[in-house]
Amino acid sequence: MQMLQELLHLEGIGITECLIFLFVFLLISDYFWSKPPNNFPPGPPSLPFIGHLFHFDTKEPHTTLVNIGKKYGDVFSLRIGRRRLVVLSGYKIMKEAFVQNGDIYIDRPSLPLLSDLTNHLGILASNGHQWREQRRFALSTLKYFGVGKKTLENAITEESRHLNENVTEKNGNPFDPQYLLHNAISNIICSLVFGHRFEYTDGRFQELLRLLEELLRLQGSASGRAYNVFPKLMKLLPGGHKTLFSNWAKVKAFVRVEIEQHKKHRNLSEPRDYIDCYLEEMEKCKDESAGFNEENLCCCTMDLFGAGTETTATTLRWALLYMAKYPHIQQKVQEEIDQVIGPSRLPSMDDRINMPYTYAVIHEVQRSGNVIPVSPPRMASKDTTLAGYSIPKGTVMLPNFTSVLNDENEYMTPGFFNPQHFLDDNGKFVKNETFIPFSIGKRACPGENLARMEIFLFFTSLLQAFTFHCPNGQQLTLETKPGITLGPKAYKICALPR
Template identity: 55%
Template structure:
């Protein structure tokens, strides 16, 4: 090192350095004085050669980086996409979204760039749709253009393009039509299903009574009650709340639903081959899907042995009949498709309503003045002995408004499942190219300050007029709109009203002493409250 130090320092005047530097230079110079001139010359030549090579490499790297940025800029501009934050090469807008609060980042981007805007995941664009006007223009006025789902690697791995939620084209239309007609046949929207829900309400209230007003986590009880309604429609029977198999099935579905909006899910969609080799939340979800298959096979095999084609008992019976009818035609009705349809029905029919009920219980404890008004109205109209009926809705305007405000404020589905346009089109004057992923963001509609006076506050008055009568809002679309809106909307509305009213009729929900209830939600396909303890005091 003395050689190099001496060579470089010899280019400067000794007096320009401090005492320490002067001592170092003199010390190093002793080595130089003893070197032959030819040796010093070779050292300097070697250094010069290394420096010139490094400058050449550095110049080439700078040139290539500039060239890459220019090409990236040209590529982004040439696509004529809707406005949005500028994406970086390779990583796109990942830094704009962050990892701690991706959902909040989506909302901030939408607020800044408007109802139709673009973000990039890697080099792939994604278009955000927000606002009621853009939703109606895309999914109602251009419904036939926006019926398809994109082919995410994650969805291909989990559902293989089958089922009700992520299928496309003729298969989707066939499966949806069949599901809607079958659910209607077994009572959705009718008095027969109302009786089944009221029976489950009794089981739920009896189980909550066993807690004797002591602290407990209502998560599993509410999920069990809601899951039993869809179980009756799909499997033809309910499960006991302590059934281990029942809990495992719920856990597996929960693992699957947490994946799409997680960091692991986003990375898997970008780098499926690499992520397949790495551990993480995605591997847990894939394992849960494989473990779920035997449960479904067991139920299907039981139905095969016991079913009477002339007297179908549930969705599986009807589907097996359809397989028999279509066995010589195109293979849209198969056992593989049946399994995925059952998973979709069970998960969608459980997760949304149970999460909404968990928020309902939490809000009642958080806002005791609202809970008191609900109970007072129920006592006046129904009393504390007769079970509520769907016909009571018109006489319970405040209770009905509270249920709607719970759905609006909780906003459990920030996004509806993504879409793609099947041809180039425009929405709000912006080009939507064929095949580009479109993410419809419900949250901005539910928090529209032009529609709700206090959008960021829990306020049942949003759904009441000046005479305290219930007001239906056109902008209230928790189940989305258009041809791919939630097929279980009627069922969910019935469940929410009857379960909520029964719980309010029998219990007062209180926070633990000294506890401050958090209103932060979990990140999943639907967002529920984070685990909490509560007291259900019998009335």
């Protein structure tokens, strides 16, 4: 430092002047590095170096995107660090991008956090031929084991019995439904992937669910977002991202134990579940680029758990919260259940067509709950145009589903819970093509059919057996808890047997 000071003194340059020069140099460099290309979508002014990183509402960042969209239109740009991304708002523009030009926007961008966790393996983070093969295999295997069929419906119905028994044990006292619902939904995925379910009292399984919930929450935290912008720096700092990587390793270890058990006890003539089928595919598939290996099996299994448990369980948490908060709607659902199903048998998927009000309520739960407010990003695979703007190859595209599910032109009271959004004047259920909680295009959720079955069967069986209400002297809030999924803050309700 002394030598530098002496050198600067000889040259007649002070420390202050040197720092000012360095700062100006970095500003100019940042400007040229981050300068948008010609005809790029417009966006709000950004700060040097960090862009719009701290521009967002930390609790509900999707609302920030909605507000910016009102000023800059359905296609606008943001800058996170040095990276520019394009945000899409409204159903029309998303359909143009992901359906009409689906092959251009089919890839996922390489985000540091997801890349370091998965090494681009699994179904969510992979691209190209490997992604197509893994998705194809997952869809065909889930279908083989009953997704969309009566066999799986029976498994869900049986699990709903276990769920109802556990709710009954609460004896009408206040309880948080989160882990009971996660248990029930996870057991359906466990049946498909592991070939067996877990008891609700299983401590090892309870720890797995806690790790998964925390893992997803931390990915959407400030620490997780900062990791995607400054990965090298964040690796050196403490924070929630460290817990995230630790949890990922623990969940992965849990999956590896299951895989080892399957390898020891396989029935080669009759596969029992997804893992058995995957191990068989590993032996048969000669195409190494398809990625059928044990590491990918771990990541695909974790993707199925994350996508197949958290989103559906969170939707059901919203459903019970809305029913307790709006008892007149709950009563109408129960009247329809009593009329169509009665008290003596559990609901079936065949009942759905005769229950338009209940089906409308479920849709409104998904719309208003808005569990995936911003879809996982896509990426332009070549230079293209969208809505008249230039989109260079590699541009990250961020679909803001909130703008679609709260579109004032499609839903008469988007800020309120209103099942009439999905009913006509005669009380019949009405489809709305802008209802896209499972996304659209070739990257749409592969577990959509499974989720629809689970939500309908669990929801109707719970309301057939119980009336949910707010504990005495308390008030229920619709405030949200941020994360990868948007769930309600922890709450307690009472379930009275009917």
